[in-house]
Amino acid sequence: MRNLILPPASGGEATALAQRHALAAHGQLDAQAFPDAPEIPGLRRLIRESWQRSARLKANPDNPEAPLALDTDELEEYRRQHPLASIMPVIHKLLVQPSHDSGLLVAVGDEVGRLLWVEGDPALQRRAEGMMFVPGADWSEATVGTSAPGTALALGRGIQISGAEHYQRSVHAWSCTAVPFHDPDSGALLGVVDITGKASAVAPHTLSLVEATVAAAQAQLRVERLQLAATLASRPARRRNASSAARSDSARAGGAGGAKEGSLYRNSLQLLGRDQALLSIEGKTVALSARHSEILALLSTHPDGLSAEELSVLLYPGDGPTMTLRAEMVRLRKILQQLNPAAVPESRPYKLTMDLVPDSGQVLNCLQRGAHRIALEIYRGAALPRSEAPGIIDLRDRVSSLMREAVLTDGSAETLLKYAALPEARDDVDVRTVALKLLPARSPKRAAVVADLERLEAELSASPPAP
Numbered sequence: 001m002r003n004l005i006l007p008p009a010s011g012g013e014a015t016a017l018a019q020r021h022a023l024a025a026h027g028q029l030d031a032q033a034f035p036d037a038p039e040i041p042g043l044r045r046l047i048r049e050s051w052q053r054s055a056r057l058k059a060n061p062d063n064p065e066a067p068l069a070l071d072t073d074e075l076e077e078y079r080r081q082h083p084l085a086s087i088m089p090v091i092h093k094l095l096v097q098p099s100h101d102s103g104l105l106v107a108v109g110d111e112v113g114r115l116l117w118v119e120g121d122p123a124l125q126r127r128a129e130g131m132m133f134v135p136g137a138d139w140s141e142a143t144v145g146t147s148a149p150g151t152a153l154a155l156g157r158g159i160q161i162s163g164a165e166h167y168q169r170s171v172h173a174w175s176c177t178a179v180p181f182h183d184p185d186s187g188a189l190l191g192v193v194d195i196t197g198k199a200s201a202v203a204p205h206t207l208s209l210v211e212a213t214v215a216a217a218q219a220q221l222r223v224e225r226l227q228l229a230a231t232l233a234s235r236p237a238r239r240r241n242a243s244s245a246a247r248s249d250s251a252r253a254g255g256a257g258g259a260k261e262g263s264l265y266r267n268s269l270q271l272l273g274r275d276q277a278l279l280s281i282e283g284k285t286v287a288l289s290a291r292h293s294e295i296l297a298l299l300s301t302h303p304d305g306l307s308a309e310e311l312s313v314l315l316y317p318g319d320g321p322t323m324t325l326r327a328e329m330v331r332l333r334k335i336l337q338q339l340n341p342a343a344v345p346e347s348r349p350y351k352l353t354m355d356l357v358p359d360s361g362q363v364l365n366c367l368q369r370g371a372h373r374i375a376l377e378i379y380r381g382a383a384l385p386r387s388e389a390p391g392i393i394d395l396r397d398r399v400s401s402l403m404r405e406a407v408l409t410d411g412s413a414e415t416l417l418k419y420a421a422l423p424e425a426r427d428d429v430d431v432r433t434v435a436l437k438l439l440p441a442r443s444p445k446r447a448a449v450v451a452d453l454e455r456l457e458a459e460l461s462a463s464p465p466a467p
Helices: 013-030 047-058 072-081 083-101 122-131 147-154 202-236 242-254 289-302 308-315 324-338 359-368 372-378 388-408 413-420 429-438 446-461
Strands: 104-110 115-120 160-164 173-182 189-197 268-270 278-281 284-287
Touching: 013 047, 047 072, 047 388, 072 083, 072 122, 072 202, 083 115, 083 189, 083 202, 083 372, 104 122, 104 147, 104 173, 115 122, 115 242, 122 372, 147 173, 147 189, 147 268, 147 372, 173 202, 189 202, 268 289, 268 372, 289 308, 289 324, 289 388, 308 324, 308 388, 359 388, 372 388, 372 413, 388 413, 388 429, 413 429, 413 446
Parallel strands: none
Antiparallel strands: 104 115, 104 189, 160 173, 173 189, 268 278, 278 284
């Protein structure tokens, strides 16, 4: 049977010329002139923009290896609990097993670019250790610059990086293809699947192969969730105490042994663009009241916990009574007890006992590593926009201002226009002005931007002067 993962040898004058252009462009990195260069002859625009992001993020092209972000014990526990653990059998069957005799490596990383699994050709694995392409290493764009895993996460789509197109010079002997992995139900970014090796790793059909594998793994994850839901629904109801319920539900969600011990879901709290948060735990979702939304938002952003006095200061304008807070916590605990007993916060201090990822935190993480397009995909608007809680106002202003700053500084015309469609950017003249400068002269989108700017100018002219 023909090995589909090993394509015909690629190369030719076009490939060699592209590599020479990329090597020449590295000279501009040495000259520290690259971040402002509008165009580099022969260098793909996608690569140029990734190098520019890498330079702004202070990635060092001369670092010989990626840093280790997770030690052995942390890595084992983290990947055991990660949702992608449950789909590793699919990755093994479709990619890892064929790669053993193909001179290729298969890597699976999390949503911030940390590699969790690196498997495949044993000889190649030993060579890859020299640049720390190993489980636990950080291959985000902010850390190592342009690479398939990190840049695929930054762009939110599949990508191929060949040889000298890598930002880090120690990786020039390698080529790679990577595709992001999104949650099949929520669409949240869960991680990335990568193939690394020589020229065969960037053959035309390799990208389609990885995309097909990711699609198959997403389908498998959805099937396992449906099976879990059916199992829980068919179980006869009986009274149990909270701790035993949490333990048994966690065990059922993971299955028995190995990769199946991890949760099939990433617990989340959706705050952006809504007045009442959506809380999702182990596949169950509930809409919270405005006050409970604020409480969970604050606790999720303070993992070390908050005292009653500290939480009251962040929750109530002025001097809010702690008795009012305690009454709200009693009501919130009852709701969480019904949803999942393991989600009930601790007291003294108030503290969440399970990982809960707010979408506002996802946006901040993406912005921090330069993944502005993914951040904008997640960003649906201001966090709890009607909330007057001091802590929420601070969170809302921080996320909103950083999002706007990133779009204005590094955004393409398409990114700027997408941001301009948000309610908070309805009257943003700067965003539209920058977008107009970046749009091609014959773009049909210019007319709408010009009309918006004229509307804003007319509204500003009609407004009474400030006293």
